[in-house]
Amino acid sequence: MALQSWRQEISECFSNETCKKRIFKKIKSAAADLGFERCAYTLYIPVPISRPQVYQVDDFPEEWQKRYSLADYHHIDPSVAHCRKSERPVVWNDELFASAPELWREAQSHGLKVGWSQANQNTGSLRGVLTLVRSSVPLAEAELKVSEPLMSFLASASYEAMGRAMKALHGTHQKAFLTSRELETLKWTADGKTMGDIAQILDVSENTVRFHLKNATAKLQSPNKTAAAVKAALLGWLD
Structure with a gap:
């Protein structure tokens, strides 16, 4: 399978798609082409800070889905922990799951024996x-050498497509509705500036700054300007 033609095919397949069900169906098809029977896609939205949102779609056995949720395995899953701190791909094996042997045994008992995961993240964003x-069939070095560039490209393409779908569905695309002045006042607020400071920096009145921050706070459905600035920063809108 040629890398260039694969990239083009995947890019065209996901282009402008905003339905997460259709996107996942395409991910499943691509995963099958790469020799995998099942797949999952998880998207983490970093707001609100106290309870970040997690969306996952997968085709894992229903019994395993229920067991994983009931046992709260997400909080001790070594593959999840790895992907939380690194964008390097990781292959599931005994060493990776040494800290969670029961989880590993149960996963394998449900047919989830050979796995590979990779995270993607934009700065301060999803x-x-x-x-x-x-x-079956362990991921050998020879297979990884050939297929991992394709797998990584699929991870990247899936991230762009699923991120686009989730933003459209759950309203995290609100940056388009914030004016440049609203974004500017939020940025200075995130830097710890008072409204008086911002008024001097932008050479406008304090009432004007208050007006922009009030509008931005309402659009972001935040309780105050500080929360609005934090939310915008976490979503990568203040870069």
Whole structure:
């Protein structure tokens, strides 16, 4: 499978798609082409800070989905921990799951024996994780050498597509509705500036700054200007 033609095919396949169900169906098809029977895509939205939102779609066995949720395995899953701090791909194995042997045994008992995960994240923004899984045939170095560039490209393409779909569905695309002045006042607020400071920096009245911050806060559905600035920063809108 040629890398260049694969990239083009995947890019065209996901182009402008905003339905997460259709996107996942395309991810599944691409995963099958790469030799994997099952897959999952998880998207982490970093707001609100106290309870960040997590969206996951997968085709794992229903019994495993229920067990994973009931046992709260997400909080001890070593593959999740790895993808939280690194964008390097990781292959599931005994060493990776040494800290969670029961989770590993149960996953394998449900046919999730050979796995690969990779995270993608823009600075201060959404984090997405693609997981590819099959029930047999370990991932050998020879296969990884050939297929991992394709797998990583699929992870990247999936991140862009799923991120676009989730933003459209859950309203995290509000940057388009913030004016340049609203973004500017939020940026200075995030830097710890008072309204008086911002008024001097922008050479406008304090009432004007208050007006922009009030509008931005309302658009971001935040309780105050500080929360609005934090939310905008976490979503990568103040870069």
